[in-house]
Amino acid sequence: MDDLTGAATVMERRQGPYGEVVLRRRGGIYEIIENGCFLMDTSDGRSERLLVRAALEALPPGPGRSVLIGGLGVGFSLLEAAAEPRWSAVTVVEREPAVVDWHRTGPLGSLTAGALADPRVTVVVADLLDHLRTADVTYDALCLDVDNGPQWTVTESNDGLYAPAGLAACRDRLVPGGVLAIWSAQPSAEFEEALRNFGFQQVRTIAVPVARGVPNVVHLAVRAA
Incomplete structure (x- = not known):
């Protein structure tokens, strides 16, 4: 078993467009690590994989589904999508060039090289909210793992994704009946209510227990058909 209590070795430290990002x-x-705050690690990807799996299960049966994954992170959501043949197109939007580089040519490539080589997979280096506002394509599912969720963001600009304008952008990028799945480090009844108030249907939350503290969750909602 890996020792998570030992000293961490910094593999790379880089100044990105939104502050300092560090791979340890x-x-x-x-x-x-982003701006001194722990974001994620490779110890347990259950909730990140569930994000993609639950979105697919919430869609009507059928082939040729497209999914946008917001946030590459350590790659668990990408791996889940690439392993599922029912996704015909997988778009990953990641705003930190350093994170993309760590997967393409750095240490994280040992985890995701096969998925990134999949011809169905496209990686877009951009701010997620900007992409949602300007893209000229719709998706069957949006699987968003940005920051720590709607109630606690490390980067202030990420707050906009969970605000009314951000939810409008999500709705507009979904096909009728499409699924919005949002990862969060903790449950949020207020965010569930915001989704309902914005016209999303079948709003529910799936919890993933963690070793200590409140569970991680996936918020699910469906755009009206």
């Missing part, structure tokens, strides 16, 4: 290794575990 602790034993066999990689960690991503």
Whole structure:
């Protein structure tokens, strides 16, 4: 078992467009730190994989589904999507060039090289909200893992994704009956209510227990057909 209590080794430290991002290794575990705040690591990807799996299960049966994954992170959501043949197109939007580089040519490539080589997969380096506002394509599912969720963001600009304008952009990028799935580090009844008030249907939350503290969750909602 990997020792998560030992000293961390900094693999790379880079100044990105939204502040400092750091890749660390602790034993066999990689960690991503942004502006001094821990974001994610490779120790347990259950909730990130569930984000994509639950979105697919909420769609009507059928082939040729498209999914946008917001946030590449350590790659668990991408791996889940690439392993599922029912996704015909997988678009990953990541705003930090350093994170993309760590997967393409750095240490995280040992996890995701096969998925990134999949011809169905496209990686877009852009701010997610900007992409949602300006893209000229719609998706069957949006699977968004940005910051720590709607109630606690490390980067202030990420707040906009969970505000009315951000929810409008999500709705506009979904096909009728499309699924919005949002990862969060903690449950939020207020965010569930915001989704309902914005016209999303079948709003529900799936919890994933963690070793300590409140569970991670996936918020699910469906655009009206």
